[in-house]
């Protein structure tokens with residue numbers, strides 16, 4: 263291939279550049295550890311450099327770039343210039359221009375966006391093919407000449423067998439995805455995307471892009487990624503570090519709210535009430551009910567003086583503060599400050615000198631009065647009261663109140679056992695006490711499953727930031743799953759968000775998509791159907807007499823192919839199927855896993871065996887949506903194995 267040798271020589275220049283960067287990062291780590299100065303920034307710098315040194319030294323032999331742009335001579339900004347584009351910037355020698363530009367740099371944008379119809383000054387776009395760290399080929403598109411074809415390198419990347427955790431997609435981000443990845447930090451976005459359209463990938467790459475483009479602004483607040491469960495986080499958590507971003511917090515909502523351990527479970531009826539928006543009102547009322555009408559004056563003794571704020575004046579202070587609608591704890595402190603200043607005025611009028619120590623003393627002297635009229639309180643105490651049945655009148659029906667009332671109430675809030683819905687309620691109360699710390703940007707994956715109360719928990723943390731909300735209404739499996747995106751964005755406090763639909767699937771092959779689309783038509787979800795980018799793949803529906811034997815046979819066949827195998831079954835079948843696979847001599851390990859359907863969300867396997875769809879569909883009220891999730895996890899092959907009739911829509 264003409265030009266391949268030159269490109270290989272260029273690879274060597276890049277590796278030399280990386281080694282130089284590594285050496286200087288190491289030097290700086292050594293120096294950084296010995297310099298004095300602001301400890302916080304020294305530590306941060308040290309941490310950054312160490313992680314840079316670690317990354318650089320871990321991957322010196324990986325592909326240093328994946329693309330190249332040659333601009334035409336007529337380009338205003340880059341006349342006749344060429345740029346190699348990679349996962350990270352690689353500096354040139356002695357202050358020369360970089361040998362590789364970061365995929366997030368402004369100039370790289372054209373790599374993702376230029377087309378024959380709109381070449382954006384690009385004469386040639388080159389994509390490189392690698393085998394491990396060896397450059398094996400490249401493809402050129404002469405965009406200026408109107409040449410743009412199906413890329414084999416792109417198709418190979420999308421169709422490659424999957425093993426291990428999720429990988430980045432920087433080499434092949436599609437234009438509609440890039441548009442979301444590079445959206446402004448101020449902009450909140452809501453993406454409705456069919457299975458495998460790259461929502462998760464878009465969210466993670468957007469995080470990496472924002473940190474690159476707005477590092478200073480995001481330094482304080484930071485970026486948070488919320489995923490549906492631990493298995494999902496394990497699957498995605500390596501993507502951002504490989505893109506050089508180690509400072510992103512990735513957790514589940516439960517992990518974020520974990521103020522107390524979860525040791526209890528709710529009945530479905532109780533959970534439904536606890537996740538209802540009206541609980542915000544119930545909790546607020548229960549909290550502010552603690553504010554009492556003052557019944558006696560405040561008296562502050564100060565040496566031989568006694569200062570007094572009368573009952574009616576005190577009442578006015580409390581009422582005025584109440585009306586300001588401040589968070590509870592802020593309100594309490596506001597009352598303290600106002601009472602102290604009333605005392606101060608009297609003292610000054612009598613010629614006392616007021617200094618900071620005096621004010622502090624007066625503030626302390628007011629505490630007993632505050633404890634009577636605006637007492638300090640813990641979220642657990644308020645929720646304890648609500649769940650022992652002494653709140654909610656006028657807002658909840660008697661039946662709803664009964665549903666959330668503890669059958670056997672604990673003696674005190676300290677011995678209470680909390681459910682995961684209680685965590686959300688405790689967080690709501692904590693948020694009414696004091697505003698929580700906010701993030702600069704929050705990315706919420708599988709957002710269709712958030713309840714209204716959970717949305718509020720996220721909204722509290724994004725009041726001054728923006729959000730990227732990703733989900734698929736058809737994959738909603740919680741009882742409170744969203745029916746429309748504008749409602750979700752309203753609850754998240756971002757009604758002005760941009761709404762976008764992604765419909766090209768990069769995971770699921772055409773034959774599997776057609777089956778899933780048939781089921782989709784029976785679901786009550788107002789979403790566009792998926793088109794598959796992939797024409798390869800295989801679908802097989804097998805009726806068997808014994809489910810376990812059928813699943814074992816399908817798994818054994820699956821293992822003859824390359825890539826990962828996932829057996830997805832109703833939660834109640836997962837254990838017996840695992841045992842059956844072991845008994846048949848198949849190792850359930852990294853390559854072959856058995857997954858309860860409730861944990862399949864967001865994951866993918868090369869080969870998926872869906873065991874007994876009817877059992878998955880029956881297991882819960884939104885079981886058909888769960889089945890839709892299960893059917894759309896396959897990258898190359900799907901086996902549907904059933905002993906019982908298939909649910910309508912699939913048969």
Ligand SMILES: Nc1ncnc2c1ncn2[C@@H]1O[C@H](COP(=O)(O)OP(=O)(O)OP(=O)(O)O)[C@@H](O)[C@H]1O
Pocket residue numbers: 419420429430431434435436439455456457458459460461462463464734737768769863864865866894
């Ligand atoms: N532009 C792309 N180039 C290569 N691979 C891509 C691209 N976009 C998505 N993919 C791949 O397609 C698969 C599905 O992507 P992802 O998991 O982000 O989709 P999703 O929309 O979140 O799916 P789901 O709703 O089913 O969870 C992943 O393996 C991802 O790497």
